[in-house]
Each structure stands twice: as structure tokens, then as C-alpha cells.
Amino acid sequence: MIRKPTSKEARKPNMREAILAAAEELFAINGFNAVSVRDIAHAAGANPGSVTYHFKTKDGLLLEIYRRHCGPMNLRRSELLAAARRVRDLQDRLEAIVRAYVVPAFTSGSDLAGGGARFTRLRAVMSAEGNEVARKIIAQTFDDTSHAFIDAIHDSLPHIPRTDIVWRSHFLLGALYYSLVTPDRVSRLSRGEADGGDAASAIEQLVQATVAAFQAPPLDHAAPARRRPVVSSKT
Amino acid sequence: MIRKPTSKEARKPNMREAILAAAEELFAINGFNAVSVRDIAHAAGANPGSVTYHFKTKDGLLLEIYRRHCGPMNLRRSELLAAARRVRDLQDRLEAIVRAYVVPAFTSGSDLAGGGARFTRLRAVMSAEGNEVARKIIAQTFDDTSHAFIDAIHDSLPHIPRTDIVWRSHFLLGALYYSLVTPDRVSRLSRGEADGGDAASAIEQLVQATVAAFQAPPLDHAAPARRRPVVSSKT
DNA sequence: ATGTGATTTGTACTATCGTACAAAAGATCA
DNA sequence: TGATCTTTTGTACGATAGTACAAATCACAT
Secondary structure, eight states: OOOOHIIIIITSOOHHHHHHHHHHHHHHHHOSTTOOHHHHHHHHTOOHHHHHHHHSSHHHHHHHHHHHHHHHHHHHHHHHHHHHHTOSSHHHHHHHHHHHHHHHHHSOSSSSTTOHHHHHHHHHHHHHHTOHHHHHHHHHHHHHHHHHHHHHHHHHOTTSOHHHHHHHHHHHHHHHHHHHHOHHHHHHHTTTSSOTTOHHHHHHHHHHHHHHHHHSOOOOSSOOOSOOOOOOOOO | OOOOHIIIIITSOOHHHHHHHHHHHHHHHHOSTTSOHHHHHHHHTOOHHHHHHHHSSHHHHHHHHHHHHHHHHHHHHHHHHHHHHTOSSHHHHHHHHHHHHHHHHHSOSSSSTTOHHHHHHHHHHHHHHTOHHHHHHHHHHHHHHHHHHHHHHHHHOTTSOHHHHHHHHHHHHHHHHHHHHOHHHHHHHTTTSSOTTOHHHHHHHHHHHHHHHHHSOOOOSSOOOSOOOOOOOOO
């Protein structure tokens, strides 16, 4: 049976959502271990016991955050990837593919407020902390998508070995993560000329740089053809 | 007065060093907050109280790890950068500069065993966790070096705006960090064809990709000259 | 050998952690 | 209204955290 959604969803403060939002925010900034259940409850204006009631454990809370975002974000990526694959021009297609990977990570990957940037930052931090809950759910949720992107890129760059493409897409994710983790560093190093927190700039810069990286000549593992500049490594 | 170093340094178990090494290892893998002083002491075969004796606090221990590595690593980077700057050919010089930035992060940045990769991974994790102690010492230790590298790259790529170079070197560091944090992901996504843990591969791949990224055409902030492929963002 | 300073050990203290659980409060419908 | 289910609150418990500190031990010059 379907009750009128307005009177139910709108009126209630919906503590569950508030807790999720607060946890997401705090985890994304400080990491999983540095944030206590009490911190989260306080930030959400809830009682510590309420967190246990809704999510049973702290791990369960993190798990629910992932469940909330992974689906929509993956879906959006798939849609954008499918559209990108239909681009005729090979150069344009590559850029469209990269964009399809990057954009959902910055903009809202779901209908939740604040957008996907926070969740992507959360993923970056969890990955750095080696969080087990995150590791498991990520591997089983994003690896398919990652393979799809790698395949698509490989299709538009047939002369580049798959191995190289894997490395370069790995670098892309690392750059993406780091841009969300310490945007202030960009502002600082550019002496205020660039705003590291500006998502639009980050996306454009990242796409431009990454497309060029993908197009770099392949590494010939057998015989290094090009003379390599030698730098003294004496101490 | 100088006592014979063999009888003094070699014979003693040197708990202080063991604690430092254990802490570095554990922090780099699990993050700062997830590792307890007792964990460190146990891994080093020491008593928890001994950690307090040598480093006063847990923060002090982390600080000492940074102090131990930052100097040598910065020095080595400066040397390599100076050598790279003397490379005549502009293309080769750019590659040498990037290499001067990347290599010390992977190989031993100091004379300590295990090499700088562990310390670089530690930095990556601390950065993700937003660790205050690390943030402070990093900003005051590495920003000068970072600026020097940015300037050097700018010199060899005069037609690229400094802002773009800052972004791209930021991406470089992010890719570098991520390669050290989750090397297994490379192995997994390449279906075993690449070994993400192999430092030599990582360095070559990273250098090659990054050089290409730096050489990408600049982003014209005023008027986007090139037609940009549009991808439907309908849901 | 012995005294002295450096180091290691063992233990204890307080704070805070995740979580459990009973009671209170609120919502829903006959 | 009263019964029933859901949600929130308050409190408590055991575990573990960082750190302090006195006692024990070690290294070594005299």
C-alpha cells in the first residue's frame, strides 16, 4: 500500500538520514577511525543510542553509506559511458569516456544533497586507511565499471597495450581522489591563482591532462626504443 | 668525543630504531588512528612505556618519523632536480625533472632500510586522514621543493600557464600516492598482467604518463577554442 | 667492582571507545 | 481512548586508548 509520501517523509525530522549525512561528512574529512559514534550522533543532533538502533554497528553505518551511493553513481557512469561510446571521432570519444568517468565522481552521483564529491572523497580516505568494509564493497561494486571503462578506452586507443591503460586509469583515479582530499594544496601552490575546491576547474584540468596521458606513446617493455635522459643518482 | 661506532651501534638492539621502523610500517598500512602505541611496541618487541620514554607522545613519534625522512628525501630531490635542469633537450629535460620528483619517492629517500616508498605511502595515508602533525610539517618542508619543481617544469614548458602546471603536478602526486596505497588494484584490473607493487614499472608508467600530461595543450580559460564533445547528462 | 646515568619494564590512572538495553516518548489505527 | 509498534533517550558495561611513573635493569667510566 502506498501512503501519501508528503505527510510521512516531509514532516518527520528523519533522524536516520541526518545520521547518514553527518557520518558521511565526518568520515570523508577525518577518516573512519578518528570519528566516534558519539561525534556522529552529536553532529546529527541525535542520541548515540539512535545510531545503534538504525545501523546496529559503526561498520553497518559505513556500509549503508556505500549502499546509498554506489548504485546511482554506477548507473550514471554506465549511462555516460554508453553515450560516450557512440561518439564518432576517436579523439572526442576518448575525452567523452574520461569525462564520463570523472564527472559523476564530482557531481551528484545520486539524488542526495551535497553531491558525489563528498562520497568520492570518503572513498579516497577509506582506501587510504585500508578500511576492510570499504575494500570489499568497492571491489565487488566498481571493478565491473572500471573494466568497462578500460575496455572502452582500449577500443579508442588500440595501439596502446591494455597494461598501460590500466596503469594510466589507475593514475586517473589517484589524481581524482587527491584533488578531493587536499584541494587547498592547489590553491596554495598556485599562490591563489587557482581554486582547488572548484569542481568545474578540477574536472576540466583532470580531463585534459588525463586524455593526454592516455595518448602517450606506449611503454615498450621489450626494447626501450627512445634514448632515456640519464640523471646522476650519486649521493 | 667519538667512540668506536661498531661496538656501540652494532651490538645494541637499538630499541629506538626498532620502534621507529615498526611505527612507520604500521602507520603506512593502517593509518595513524587505527594503530595503538601498544601495537607499535609489540611489533618492535618493546614495552609500551619505552615508546613514551623515547618519543614522549604518539604525535611525537610520528613527528620523528617525518624528521627522519624529510631532510634526506628533499636533498636527493634537489640534487636530481639540479641535474635535470642541466639537460639540454627540452623534452628530455622535462622527463628528467619528472623523474627527479618521482624516483626519490619510490626508492630510498634516506639511508634507512626499506626505502622511501614506505614513507611516501605513510605521507599519502596521513594526508588522507587529514593528520594535523603531518599537515604542518609537510607544508613547511615540501612546499619549497614543490615550487622549485613547478618552476623548473614551467621553464621547460613556457607556453603552459603556471596554473595548469600546478594542477598537473598535483595530479602527479595524487597518482604517485595512490600507486603506493593500493598497488594490488593495478594487478587486479590488469588481470595479473601487471604487478602494481613493482616500483620500476610504476615509475616508468608514471613518468611516461605524466610527461604527456604536462605537454597537453593548455586550458584556455577565456575562450574554449576546441569544440568539446557533448555527452547527454539526462538521467 | 661499583657507582651513575640511560634505558626498559610493569603497572596504574583516567578518558573514551563501541555497543547493549531498559525505559520513555511518539506515532498509528481500531 | 487505548493498544501496539516504532523511535528516541539515558545510562551502563567492558575493552582499550594514551600516557605517567616508580622500580628494575643495563651500560660503562672510574
